[in-house]
Amino acid sequence: MTLPPKPPARQGRVSLWRYMRLFRQDILSAQPARLYRAWMAEFRTPFFRSYLCNQPALVDLVLKARPDDFPKSDRIREGLTPLLGNSVFVTNGETWKRQRRIIDPAFEGGRLRDTFPAMLKAGQGAVTRLADMADGKPLEIEAQTSHVAADVIFRTLFSLPIEDELAARVFAEFREHQRTQPVVNIAALVPLPRWLPRFRRRRTRETAATIRELITHMTERRMAEIEAGTAPDDLATKIMTTPDPQSGERFDTAEMVDQVAIFFLAGHETSASALAWALYLLALYPDWQDRLAQEADQVIKDDTLSFSDMGKLRLSRDVFRETLRLYPPVPMMVREAACPERLRDRDVPRGSQIVLSPWHLHRHERLWDRPDAFDPARYDTENGRTCLREAYIPFSAGQRVCTGAGFAMIEGPLLLSLLVRAYRFAIVPERPAMPVAHLTVRGKDGIWLKVTPRG
Ligand code: HEM
16 A cells, blocks of 8 residues: 655754754754654754654643643744734744633634635635636646635635635735745754854845734734724634733724734644645545535535534544544644753753654554555544544644634635535646745745546
C-alpha cells in the first residue's frame, strides 16, 4: 500500500548555521528522524535552548495543566505585528483573557448552527465555480481551496460573498502578502538574539498595511450599521456587540480590526490547507473517495443539507480528522518557559523555547499504529481512540485551543462532501505533492489534481 507523502528527514548531524539554513527552507525536512520516536528533544545553541515536547504528559502540562507558565513567545509577535497588531493570536495574560471572553461566545455550538447557511452557500459556490475547471486537465487545487475557505470567512464574519469588491481585494492582498513573506513563522521558531536587526521586506509591510486599511474600512462600516440598528446578524456583529462579562467593555474599532485580521488569516489559510490535503488523499485512495461520495449522496438532497445532517457525514468527518493528523495545518507551536522548569529530569532554564509539534506527535511511532498510513477507520479502533484523546492536537488544546475548532470541524467535512459528491479527483502522476511548512503545511510545488464531473 502506498503511503501518503512525507518529507524525508534530515540525515546526520549538522552545524547550527546549516540547521538554520535548512530550517529556513522547510522546518519539516530540517528535523532529524529521531523526533518521530523521542519523548523530548533538546536543541542547544549559543543563543537559545529549545525543547521539543512529544510526550502526551508533557504536552498536557504545557497546554492544559499550567498554560500561564508557558506563554506565547514575544517573538511570535515580532513576525506578525505588521499584520495582526494586538490580535488574540499574539497577546498574553489579562489582555488575551479579556479578548477570549468577548470572542468565544460567537463560536459556541448554537452560533455555529446560525453560521451554517453561510458556510453552505460558500460550498455551493465552490461546486459551481469548479464546473468550468473540471475538464480532466491538471489543476492546482490549493488555489481553489483558498478561494472557498476565504469565501466561508467573509460570508460568516461579514455576510459578504467573496465576489464583493472589498472582500475580493482583501483576498487578493492576502495572497500577495504570502508571496512576499512565505515563511512567517521563522521569527517565532528561531529566536534570534534581540540585538540582531530585523529585515522585513518593504513589500511585506506594504501589503500588511493595505490589508489592514481594507479591514478597517469593513469594520468601520459595520460599527456604523450596528449603531443604526441595521447590522446583519453574523459573527462580526456578535463579536462587536458582546461586552466583556467582567468589565462590560466592548472591542473598539481598532481592536476589532486586529481580530478580523487573525480570523481571516487563521481561519482561511488553515482550512484551505486541510481541504487541499484531504482532496489529495482521496485522490490517492479512490476507494475512500467513492465511499465518501456515496455517503454524501445519501445525506445531501437537492444539493442542500441542514446543520443537523452534519452528524450523518461520519466518513467525511473521519477523513478530515485523518487529514488533520497527517498534515496538521499548523505543524508546530512555540511557547516560552516563564520560570525555570525540570522536564524529564532535565533542567530547563527560564526563557527556553518549548516547542509542541503536532506534526511529530501525530506520527509518533511509539503512540500510533501505522503512524504514516492513511486510515480514517483507525478512529474506530482502541489505539485510534486513545491517540485521539492523548496525541492529537491539530487545534492545540487547553485554554488557548483554536477558537475556530468547532467551526472548522463543520466547515471541513461539509466542503469535502459537497465537492466529492459533485466531482472525481485524481492524482497527476507526474506532479506528486510533497508537504512543506510555510505559514501552514502546503504542497512544495502546489497540490495538483485532475477534476472531472462525477456524473
Ligand atoms: C482546519 C482549520 C484550523 C486549524 C487546523 C487551526 C489550528 C489552530 C491552532 C493549532 C491554533 C493554536 C496556535 C498556537 O497556539 O500557537 C489556532 C489558534 C487560533 N485559531 Fe485556528 N485553526 C483552524 C481554523 C480556524 C478558524 C476557522 C478560525 C476562525 C474563524 C480560527 C481562529 C483561531 C484563533 C483566533 C486562534 C488564536 C487563539 C488564541 O491564541 O487564543 N482557526 N488555530
